[in-house]
Amino acid sequence: MGGPRKNPNRLRAPSASIRDVAQRAGVSIATVSRTVNGISTVAPELAERVWNAIREVGYVPNTQARALVSGRSRLLGLVVSEITNPFFPELVQEFENIAVEQGYEVFIGSTNYDPLRTESLVRRMLQRSVDGVAIMTFGIEQELIQKLVDRAFPMVFVDSGPDMPNIRVLKVDYGEGIREAVQHLAALGHRNVAFISGPLHMRSAVSRRDAFLKSMAELGLTVPREHIVEGTHTMEGGIRATENLLRLSEMPTAIVCSNDMTAIGVLHGLQRTTHEVPDDVSVIGFDDIHLAQFVLPPLTTVQMSCKLLAAAAVQALRTGIEPGLPQSQQTEWPIPTHLVVRQSTSFPRGSLPALAKTRSTARPAAAKA
Amino acid sequence: MGGPRKNPNRLRAPSASIRDVAQRAGVSIATVSRTVNGISTVAPELAERVWNAIREVGYVPNTQARALVSGRSRLLGLVVSEITNPFFPELVQEFENIAVEQGYEVFIGSTNYDPLRTESLVRRMLQRSVDGVAIMTFGIEQELIQKLVDRAFPMVFVDSGPDMPNIRVLKVDYGEGIREAVQHLAALGHRNVAFISGPLHMRSAVSRRDAFLKSMAELGLTVPREHIVEGTHTMEGGIRATENLLRLSEMPTAIVCSNDMTAIGVLHGLQRTTHEVPDDVSVIGFDDIHLAQFVLPPLTTVQMSCKLLAAAAVQALRTGIEPGLPQSQQTEWPIPTHLVVRQSTSFPRGSLPALAKTRSTARPAAAKA
């Protein structure tokens, strides 16, 4: 009978420990441990007895003790830039699902673009001894990263991490999806396409803009400088940028946005000034957040799959954490993007009026290069 | 010089331990521990020496070991219903800020309204031995809760927990804010006000609807049954509910919604059918999510402060965790709600046209009972 506990000042009655199980099953704690961890050198009928004992005493392994002795916490850090931006909760959700599936727990934190906050966040993660961390944001202090790299700490970046060994990077193929978007517009007859970028101090925002310019150039389409406006990746930014575009002498017939929130802002900005989408102006977003399906009109957008992103991130981290895994040498993980055509894009205003009537049935598919 | 570690198969080089500090400072590990934990029986100059040593060797206490021996993880569980619903990220953010401020870390999980998922989530939290959990959602299995109650496990519910001892409840005062909303509308001249509720299996949704009916009754205003429609607390639900209201012979001049996403859906539904807000119909939301300020028109809404909610939740949990704290007997924590007037409400269509012109300057403040 498990004797009385020695330490009287603990908070709550501790639950059954490995010793209780061992006693009940009539084996040593080592055998219980091996059984729980699925180590094959335990005889089947003994394992059976252990499992029964575990069920009977209601044993739950103590994570702290496990982590302490094994040096692994089975905890993954996930750093996002702001959790209140609709794209991130979806990512967090998927990341968590996948991590849990693989037996990990997730430690989430958002930086709010604040370097100090970021630093303290990473520090807190290390203090909780996460096994690795996925940095899905930008602007983290170089110095802090260097420290982690030196300790061979598993890290994953999105898009473009610092160019260091032992760092894995999820390479999002912006070009692919954005080319599809541009070609979709071109196929519809648009020549005059504007782009609202994200804040240009973000490398991902720059990548998206450059992908847009490249795709336009490929089709021999020029983009006047005033048709590239800098937004903020928020609805407000989209609204403001739209106001600027509306003031132009030659308004574009289509607007491509660096993310969906911007595009939704554009939708609002246009509706406010009684421009119809897509009849007067076509709008394309980027990300394919959940909301994109439910705005009016449903947003045509370039999908960057949260699921793929999350799955790649978890997988990449695991290759850094668990030595035996395949792909452990892979440092770049490609993430595809694709156009999803909904109802915010159509023929340019005034062109092909006959076809425009039947637009909803005659939706052209995205053109492939 | 700290001899070589015994266990060769750990992942990464362990960082400095309490022993390294002790050695460097020429004291025992007990003294280091006492210094770190601010126990006053350490002589000042010794403490000084210890702190120096800590800085020199870059010591960071090992959370796992701490938790193992002290029985406390300084980890709080936070269960929300769906992280992708814009209200929750804001709550999560605030909760995290406050928890971290008080030296806790947060273990977030979302149930997606799935009882199975909820159960496994709570189980995972217990396995990570959280010190307490805030359940900001509904539909959790009674049985599971009972188990936790039996273990005197600190828990906080929003709104209405099971009526059990040792459970703390954040009592949101829906009546207050909703009365302000209704009186604001009545003061503007509205008599004919509809309500779009949340899913009625949620007790909070029922509470909000009842608060609305009560406030209307207080003013002697009747609400025909078809002016109460059930939504889903999502944008889609708001759009659908609006479509239903528009089909009615007698359309309401104002619509109060059970949450902001619903109200935003209503905005879309009305714009789609060329009804102007607020000139044709006034709309009021609930929650005051960040987005509410940025839709067009900016949404008049009842604010339920995330910050207050989060602060109360953390504080209530702490009273259950740390024995010495004041307020430890308090089981109900009141959360006030208040109307925030923006631009989605105005005089009813057709009435007071002269005043309506100057509406933006003549905005009436919320009436108090």
Place this chain on the structure above:
DNA sequence: CCAGAGAGCGGAAACGTTTGCCGGTTTCAC
């Protein structure tokens, strides 16, 4: 001058695991 109290510090036990090592039992080929 001495007894007793207290302050300040160190030794060591405990927390609940994982895992290296070793000893015992079986199996099988010769």
Place this chain on the structure above:
DNA sequence: GTGAAACCGGCAAACGTTTCCGCTCTCTGG
């Protein structure tokens, strides 16, 4: 029948803390 090999399972040493207990001083009061 014997030896080696394979297989299983137990012992005990870690992991890095907190905290109890007891020892040594330094005061203080008588």
